[in-house]
Amino acid sequence: MAGIAMATVAFHAPLMRAVAGLLIVDESGSQSPAILMLNGDRCFDVAAQRVSDDEARLMLVRGNPGRLVKMGIVPPADEMARRELHKRHVPDKAVSLLSTSPVGGLELPGELVKWLLQHPETEVDVLCDRLSSRRLDVLIRRSANHDLRRKIHIVALPNRNYDETNWWRSKPGAMAVLNGLLRLGFQYSTAGQAPPWVERTDSDLEAAFRKDPRP
């Protein structure tokens, strides 16, 4: 028992790297002519560089608007992305939407498959957060057959403050790995079907603090 404990302490760094490695699928380097931007630290810088170097075509995702967007406090994510790309001198004509209708997180792989079927000659690089990349791979494999999956290349972008080699040294890194493991575990344990998402009403909010909320 003491030996196992000592070995764990002595080899904690490779063990920790292996744990974070479970979360990562990185297929960088394909230089596909199309790029789907999802998330990841400095994804706008990476995308702008690819447009500049390779004349890649960028695709954004229009998500379902959240409360802050509906209240006009923050812009929709695709608008914010266009603004950031514009700051980096990406021409508007290089940017389009994957789908004109809003796409939820679980619907995204299906929309990507639809797009690939409409553009059979092309391949696509998907920019995403490094510690969410295997989760994305699991979701994509549910929608894409083997041939289509080979046309999709996940580019796993590391965070500027941590990656799989040092995540345990900072609170944000530890939280990112923990949440990544939980999200991946959830996706492995479900078939990808989520129950309907219910938004709380004003009376739900009032019920939080008032014994007899008004109807």
Next chain:
Amino acid sequence: MNSLPGKHGWRRIVVAAVLVALVTIWLAHVPLLQFAGRWLNVSTQLAAPVDDVMVLGGDLELRPLVAASIVRSGLARRVLITQVVASDEVVDGMTPPHHEIVHQVLLRSGVSADAVDLLPVIADSTQDEARCLSEYLASHPGRRVAVVTSDYHSRRTKRVFIAACGDRAADLSFIGAPTDGFAAENWWRFEPGFVQYVDEYLKLFKSLVL
């Protein structure tokens, strides 16, 4: 005569007990998970008006909306908000700071600008927020404060705030804001619910041990 089971007999009993336990857990997993979800929520409703509502960081939508609703109902006069450690997006100037968004939600929900106080602390945890309120109560003795957080976060919040505020915690109420999508009754069926409830149990465990 020895009536105790032999080595193989004990093994069969243990295997049978484990199987019975697993089947029982499987059959009762829905009420067990609902109980686990409800156990985290120790929030109460407001029995009487308070002076201030403190909105804890970590949720930009429903916590401030509940705080605004409390003020609009005449059950509180002021809202206290904290600053939160800046994310990479905030550092890069892509999104406004957390407290500015909360401030905007409050203003657009009918709270007047002069009823909002920004507490002078940059918080990185519930403990930081509890220390911040403790200092506020030390400089504003006798104030009654409703602390608004998410319902599943209320047990840990109450524990941390009582530890930080000591005797002054008697004047605190803990209000549990609901979450969009999931609740204690179905949290394990949604990815964000699963992550947040399991995270909360891990953090609660850490706060009990460390």
